[in-house]
Amino acid sequence: MKRKEASVKKNLLKGMPYTKAALNELKIVELKMLASVMSIDSWQKTKAEIVKLIFKEQHELDLLDERLDNFCEMCGNYVAIRQRAHIVSEGDNSRTNILLLCPTCHLFFDTRLKPRLYKALSKAGAKTLPASWKKSIYLQGVGKTG
Numbered sequence: 505m506k507r508k509e510a511s512v513k514k515n516l517l518k519g520m521p522y523t524k525a526a527l528n529e530l531k532i533v534e535l536k537m538l539a540s541v542m543s544i545d546s547w548q549k550t551k552a553e554i555v556k557l558i559f560k561e562q563h564e565l566d567l568l569d570e571r572l573d574n575f576c577e578m579c580g581n582y583v584a585i586r587q588r589a590h591i592v593s594e595g596d597n598s599r600t601n602i603l604l605l606c607p608t609c610h611l612f613f614d615t616r617l618k619p620r621l622y623k624a625l626s627k628a629g630a631k632t633l634p635a636s637w638k639k640s641i642y643l644q645g646v647g648k649t650g
């Protein structure tokens with residue numbers, strides 16, 4: 505069953521990007537599967553609402569990433585389960601703000617990479633960077649000073 509679901513997902517992703525008409529021809533089960541792959545919340549939404557969300561969101565995706573099942577989007581290693589890492593912690597849960605990472609890369613991203621990028625981009629003149637990038641997640645938990 506799991507295997508069948510994975511192959512259905514793969515075929516659905518191959519069809520992207522969809523026209524609105526093509527999305528409307530899909531079954532609700534398939535639409536919900538696509539929505540799930542795209543981190544779109546389809547809970548208690550109508551078919552028309554899901555079609556609208558997928559149609560809008562699909563152009564934001566790097567489709568290559570969506571087709572690489574179980575590969576860490578940072579190091580490229582194969583992992584059984586990927587973790588959902590928010591790029592901007594203050595941001596939303598849309599796929600464009602989510603990286604699917606192995607546990608090692610997730611930790612590296614939150615503790616080392618974000619603060620390094622924050623420093624380098626600030627130095628380069630970037631003015632509106634996410635506050636959550638300023639300090640490692642470890643240091644964010646330690647008091648409010650500094």
Ligand SMILES: [Zn+2]
Nearest residue numbers: 576579606609
């Ligand atoms: Zn990784």
